[in-house]
Amino acid sequence: MKSRRRRRREHCKFALLLLLYTLVLLLIPSVLDGGRDGDKGAGHCPGLHRSLGVWSLEAAAAGERERGAEAAAEGPAGRPPGSLGNLSRAVGDSAPGEKxxxxxxxxxxxxxxxxxxxFNQHPDVFYLYEPMWHLWQALYPGDAESLQGALRDMLRSLFRCDFSVLRLYAPSGDPAARAPAAANLTTAALFRWRTNKVICSPPLCPGAARARADVGLVEDAACERSCPPVALRALEAECRKYPVVVIKDVRLLDLGVLVPLLRDPGLNLKVVQLFRDPRAVHNSRLKSRQGLLRESIQVLRTRQRGDRLPRVLLAPGPGGRPGGAPSRALPAAPRADVFLSGALEVICEAWLRDLLFARGAPAWLRRRYLRLRYEDLVRQPRAQLRRLLRFAGLRALAALDAFALNMTRGSAYGADRPFHLSARDAREAVHAWRERLSREQVRQVEAACGPAMRLLAYPRSGEEGDVEPTPDEEAPREVEADGAT
Known part of the structure; x- marks a missing residue:
């Protein structure tokens, strides 16, 4: 009798466990489907959903479309005053006279x-060359991804002409960067300050040989001799006088990080994104490998993989020649080349994200975004310069036209000094990779960067359109009398 009751209890337990197991199996698909559907989860935590939407490329664009539709439905009376900030200018260009x-x-x-x-040459522009270099140097060896938020916050301060943020990343014990009798930073603390037109011309530099409005490259040695460092407070005052502030940098890898700045009602931000054929980028990076090694490592730190880094670059083996078939026994690529090649793959992935983000962005953001290919800029410098100036709200200048044209019609590529800006042969700069990279190198770059290349209309080797175009019709002309070079 007791054994029968015990067996009955065991059967009941087994039936109950079987029922629970069946319920779990039925609930799992429903839970997974609910997790995939972002709209279902939005009701539980709408604040979190909106916050994540800022950083998600697709969600950011979709959210703006929804908010734009709601604002249009409410009409002017239902719109909270000042709630749209920069979005209020989505239907047109910036207001005249606005910074x-x-x-x-x-x-x-x-x-x-x-x-x-x-931009540095234009007399209406206050220009800064890669100020985020200071942050990367101070926080080395931090990975590029973890520094993106700090870069954005630094940009916000600099665009407001507040340079106090640079004190956070100033090198300690640098006497050239500090005023003799004060702890305030000076212009000598800025990266590449010797080529800045505002710093190297009056009123900050009364002894300068050229006025700010004169178009022409600044000789860094002459600027250092004639222009003693001044406090950054004086540079901030100059920054506030200019109608256009331009900052160029290479360390922001995600266009989506700029969304909060594009929405900031205190800024009138526009973005010019520059692309170049990845094969030409890789060839240029090889020539300056030592100067780029440190930052390539920081880019690679964003990729936490246990496997070996992909080797996009393989040097030609014995008997091989650039542009020819690779030899059968390729030696292992130097360690620096492995870092450079891995960083290029990360960069191409970032390009693809940016291109997809721009493609799916709302209309107000597309009006604030300009995509430019380096090849188009150097082949048609005057036409592309006018396009840039219209986008930035700047007036056209004949001297600047001549400067842009002559800078792309030099006699050489400048391989000896890759980081020195000078007049170069644009045709050589565009097509040098065809002679310097092996077929295997080209193939692997195309494999790593193929999706971005397709969106940027760069044909692969052997595809239709992969030919050297004929030289454009723009020819150098005489330098204007106002100092263009």
């Missing part, structure tokens, strides 16, 4: 120094 903020969004070896110099 403009331009961020040149690029990466290493894409020709961003030349693009930034075009």
């Amino acid at each position: 403009q903020h331009i961020y040149v969004h690029a990466t290493w070896r894409t020709g961003s120094s030349f693009l930034g110099e075009l």
Whole structure:
């Protein structure tokens, strides 16, 4: 009798466990489907959903479309005053006379120094060359991804002409960067300050040979001799006088990080993103490998993988030649080249994210975004310069036209000094990779960067359109009398 009751209890337990197991199996698909559907979870935590939408590329664009539709449905009477900030200008251009903020969004070896110099030469522009370099140096060896928020906050301060943020990343014990009798930083603390037109011309530099309005490259040695460092407070005062503030940098890897600045009602931010053929970028990075090694490591730290880094670059083996077939026995690539190649793959992934983000962005954001290819800039410098100036709300200048044209019609590529800005042969700069990279190198770069190349209309080797275009019709002309070079 007792054994029968015990067996009955065991059968009941087994039936109960079987029922619970069946219920779990039935609930799992429902839970998974609910997790995939972002709209279902939004009701439980709408604040979290909105916050995540700022950083999600697709969700950010979708959220703006929904808010735009709601604002249109409410009409002017139902719209809280001042709630849209920059979005209130979505239906048109910026108001006349409004201060403009331009961020040149690029990466290493894409020709961003030349693009930034075009802004540096314009007399209505206050220009800063890669100020985020200070942050990367101070926080080394931090990975690029973890520094993106700090870069954005630094940009916000600099666009407001508040340079006090630089004190956080100033090198300790640098006497050249500090005023003799004060702890305040000076202009000598800025990266590449010797080529800045505002710092190296009156009124900050009364002894300068050229006025601010004169178009022409600044000789860094001459600026250092003639222009003693001044306090950053004086530079902040000059910054506030200019109608357009332009900052160029190469360390911001995610366009979506700029969304809070684009929405900031205190800024009038626009973004110019510069691209270049990844094969040309890789070839240029190889020539300056030692100067880029440290920052390539920081880029690679964003990729937490246990496997070996992909080797996009393989040097030609014995008997191989650039542009020819690779030898059968390729030696192991140098360690520096492995870092450079892995960083290039991360950069191409970032390009693809940015391109997809811009493609799916709402109309107000697309009006504040300009995509530019380096090849188009150097082949048609005057036409692309006018396009840039219209986007930035700047007036066209004949001297600046001549400067842009002559800077792309030099006699050489400048391989000896890759970080020195000078007049170069644009045709050589565009097509040098065809002669210097092996077929295996080209193939692996195309494999790593293929999706971004397709969106940027860069044909793969052997595809239709992969030919050297004929030289454009723009020819150098005589330098204007106002100092263009």
